Amino acid sequence: xxxxxxxxxxxxxxxxxxxxxxxxxxxxxxxxxxxxxxxxxxxxxxxxxxxxxxxxxxxxxxxxxxxxxxxxxxxxxxxxxxxxxxxxxxxxxxxxxxxxxxxxxxxxxxxxxxxxxxxxxxxxxxxxxxxxxxxxxxxxxxxxxxxxxxxxxxxxxxxxxxxxxxxxxxxxxxxxxxxxxxxxxxxxxxxxxxxxxxxxxxxxxxxxxxxxxxxxxxxxxxxxxxxxxxxxxxxxxxxxxxxxxxxxxxxxxxxxxxxxxxxxxxxxxxxxxxxxxxxxxxxxxxxxxxxxxxxxxxxxxxxxxxxxxxxxxxxxxxxxxxxxxxxxxxxxxxxxxxxxxxxxxxxxxxxxxxxxxxxxxxxxxxxxxxxxxxxxxxxxxxxxxxxxxxxxxxxxxxxxxxxxxxxxxxxxxxxxxxxxxxxxxxxxxxxxxxxxxxxxxxxxxxxxxxxxxxxxxxxxxxxxxxxxxxxxxxxxxxxxxxxxxxxxxxxxxxxxxxxxxxxxxxxxxxxxxxxxxxxxxxxxxxxxxxxxxxxxxxxxxxxxxxxxxxxxxxxxxxxxxxxx
Amino acid sequence: xxxxxxxxxxxxxxxxxxxxxxxxxxxxxxxxxxxxxxxxxxxxxxxxxxxxxxxxxxxxxxxxxxxxxxxxxxxxxxxxxxxxxxxxxxxxxxxxxxxxxxxxxxxxxxxxxxxxxxxxxxxxxxxxxxxxxxxxxxxxxxxxxxxxxxxxxxxxxxxxxxxxxxxxxxxxxxxxxxxxxxxxxxx
Numbered sequence: 142x143x144x145x146x147x148x149x150x151x152x153x154x155x156x157x158x159x160x161x162x163x164x165x166x167x168x169x170x171x172x173x174x175x176x177x178x179x180x181x182x183x184x185x186x187x188x189x190x191x192x193x194x195x196x197x198x199x200x201x202x203x204x205x206x207x208x209x210x211x212x213x214x215x216x217x218x219x220x221x222x223x224x225x226x227x228x229x230x231x232x233x234x235x236x237x238x239x240x241x242x243x244x245x246x247x248x249x250x251x252x253x254x255x256x257x258x259x260x261x262x263x264x265x266x267x268x269x270x271x272x273x274x275x276x277x278x279x280x281x282x283x284x285x286x287x288x289x290x291x292x293x294x295x296x297x298x299x300x301x302x303x304x305x306x307x308x309x310x311x312x313x314x315x316x317x318x319x320x321x322x323x324x325x326x327x328x329x330x331x332x333x334x335x336x337x338x339x340x341x342x343x344x345x346x347x348x349x350x351x352x353x354x355x356x357x358x359x360x361x362x363x364x365x366x367x368x369x370x371x372x373x374x375x376x377x378x379x380x381x382x383x384x385x386x387x388x389x390x391x392x393x394x395x396x397x398x399x400x401x402x403x404x405x406x407x408x409x410x411x412x413x414x415x416x417x418x419x420x421x422x423x424x425x426x427x428x429x430x431x432x433x434x435x436x437x438x439x440x441x442x443x444x445x446x447x448x449x450x451x452x453x454x455x456x457x458x459x460x461x462x463x464x465x466x467x468x469x470x471x472x473x474x475x476x477x478x479x480x481x482x483x484x485x486x487x488x489x490x491x492x493x494x495x496x497x498x499x500x501x502x503x504x505x506x507x508x509x510x511x512x513x514x515x516x517x518x519x520x521x522x523x524x525x526x527x528x529x530x531x532x533x534x535x536x537x538x539x540x541x542x543x544x545x546x547x548x549x550x551x552x553x554x555x556x557x558x559x560x561x562x563x564x565x566x567x568x569x570x571x572x573x574x575x576x577x578x579x580x581x582x583x584x585x586x587x588x589x590x591x592x593x594x595x596x597x598x599x600x601x602x603x604x605x606x607x608x609x610x611x612x613x614x615x616x617x618x619x620x621x622x623x624x625x626x627x628x629x630x631x632x633x634x635x636x637x638x639x640x641x642x643x644x645x646x647x648x649x650x651x652x653x654x655x656x657x658x659x660x661x662x663x664x665x666x667x668x669x670x671x672x673x674x675x676x677x678x679x680x681x682x683x684x685x686x687x688x689x690x691x692x693x694x695x696x697x698x699x700x701x702x703x704x705x
Numbered sequence: 706x707x708x709x710x711x712x713x714x715x716x717x718x719x720x721x722x723x724x725x726x727x728x729x730x731x732x733x734x735x736x737x738x739x740x741x742x743x744x745x746x747x748x749x750x751x752x753x754x755x756x757x758x759x760x761x762x763x764x765x766x767x768x769x770x771x772x773x774x775x776x777x778x779x780x781x782x783x784x785x786x787x788x789x790x791x792x793x794x795x796x797x798x799x800x801x802x803x804x805x806x807x808x809x810x811x812x813x814x815x816x817x818x819x820x821x822x823x824x825x826x827x828x829x830x831x832x833x834x835x836x837x838x839x840x841x842x843x844x845x846x847x848x849x850x851x852x853x854x855x856x857x858x859x860x861x862x863x864x865x866x867x868x869x870x871x872x873x874x875x876x877x878x879x880x881x882x883x884x885x886x887x888x889x890x891x892x
Contacts, residue, residue: 266800298819
């Protein structure tokens, strides 16, 4: 069987001595950690090794002998080295020797109780002790925690890495220490250290304590009951700045905690957070140094008001156009007037608010820009919040429109279920069949008619509104397909063409934005529908029971003109 | 050390070098054809002629300096990242397999696969562009399933030797991989 010996490259020029390391019998490999030079007292060596074993939990022992003679091979030396094998009994006893300036080494083993007399092959692997010790490529084999299954699957080489990494204490003594044992390893010429790193370590302890104290104060304030009341807590959850600041606080707490990182992943996480924080703050300071020169903030504040005015003017023009006869469509005038006036009032309020704030905008921007000290991400969050606040009115319009639409859809879906003879069972959360009275059905039919009429008016307005929200360009609505212009000549029956069934099975929240982009069919259908007066005239052409429709016509009139 | 000459899948001449370090350690290296001076000067002249033509059209001398810089940078990038001079395979029984690619600029990139992860070394067929070619690959063991293969690592991807060369390499590798079956006490 093949014997593998891992030899550190730093010991290649060491003087003669004995090799210490770990023997891994399952893999038939020996990991050599250091060379102990002559003279030494065997008892002291054994004591030292047992102490190292106790501290590092790595079974370090004497594995063999190393001879590096400048002169020719001496017989006495080789015999002496063989006798050493009897003092430190180890199976197999490895003998590595290098002669003079020869490039070639000789490596042999001495087996006392050898079952097979044939020579086994030896593979000598040179390894860089510093790099192997510092590399965390393989997770350390925690024999206490791992099961047998895991131990089998774990990479074999990880045992080598693990051995070297855990024997850190062995590399702490260098040749300038006065001790009974003289070792050669990668740090034997002097333990590596850096003054700056040591100073930073000393300085970081009080800095961390101070930071932890400040952060605990800040987080205590944030968690106080005052800020948790409903309007404020809703506001905090909507503003992205608060979320970002919360994240930042959490990161700082992770970094400044006094506990050392338990394992590699925690250490990497801490280091990642620290570096990203540094870069963030550096970029933020860069932004500040750029922004606060040449009165850029003043220019920004000056351009903000005219832009807001322009947007408001465009919106007002659009609303006026919609309140008239947009693209020649005759819509429900009353509804249009109400909604239009409502939205115009909103815009008016918003513009007056902006004009009220105009003298303070520069100062606000100046102080808000200072928040970039905390990091570029905080500055970007504040920017996004400002934009959200400036366009708040548009968001309001969208919400109103969406709510009304939602209600309509809900009502219509319930009525559609009614017409199919089904009812929503609240207890079972499913649709059951149900039989209704004729009067109930008639009343509901009329309500349905009214709702559809209003709905279609709203539908016609709504997609245009959502286009505004996205584009704010009114000239785009000027070109409509010519098919819509064919209304008024061909008077059709008020066809109760309800929404396709597929729609009503999907949850309502999805129905709202989907239908906002109106397909051509609905527009055509809408063109077929008339106002309330014309419906009354055409009552006899209706598909449903015309006789009972007569006395209800006035009712329908009342239902359909709720705003007059 | 032995050396044989073969052809690659595209017809270029490649050299296979086999070196036996010991009974359980072998190194196989495939050397790709070097960068020819002919093709290099052809590419450079074409680029510079085009740049000169552009200069005549636009009367802007920046075009010429830009062409020179682009040619130099492009050549450096090609030599350092694209042109592979030699691909070698070092098989050490009971330790692992090391795959090395050395680039024309001298850069070497190595990958080491432990013997416990290696299931087998096989020759596979693949459809590459408009041809069907053979390639040698290492099958990696799936840790959970002893019969399964978790990954396939193709070898000699830039030199693409033909089947006769691959058979030589395959035989050399299998001689060493067999040893681990005959020595069951080595884990």
